[in-house]
Amino acid sequence: MSSREIKSEVIRLVNTVDADRMEDLLSTIRAFTDQQDIDTDIDHNSPELLKELNQSLQQAKAGQLISNGDVLKEVKRVLRAKVDFSGKG
Structure with missing residues (x-):
């Protein structure tokens, strides 16, 4: 799929979302774009990251x-907090 086709599909899907869920969708998209910015800022060779790994x-060992269950609970908690915070901005 081309970039243009993907954008058209995203817009089509957005148009199918119920009006009462649009605020949730907006918060999700904001969290997604915020995460995109974070991903590009990571220095994969930083001494701190290598130490943590x-x-x-x-x-x-x-x-x-x-x-996995505990990890998923924590991820959901962090994402929910991030979405809640994004919705207030």
Whole structure:
């Protein structure tokens, strides 16, 4: 699909959203675009990131793991907070 076709499909889908859900959609799109900006700002070779990755590997080797369920709960909590914050701006 070309970029133009994708944009047309997004617009088509937006037009199918119920009016009472438009504010939710706007908050979601804002959170998505905010995340896009964050992704481009990451220095994948920074000493801090490499330190954190090595620490994570050591924790995994030691059996200090977090369940997928706990990770998903935390992600939902953070995203909900981000969406709530975006909606107030």
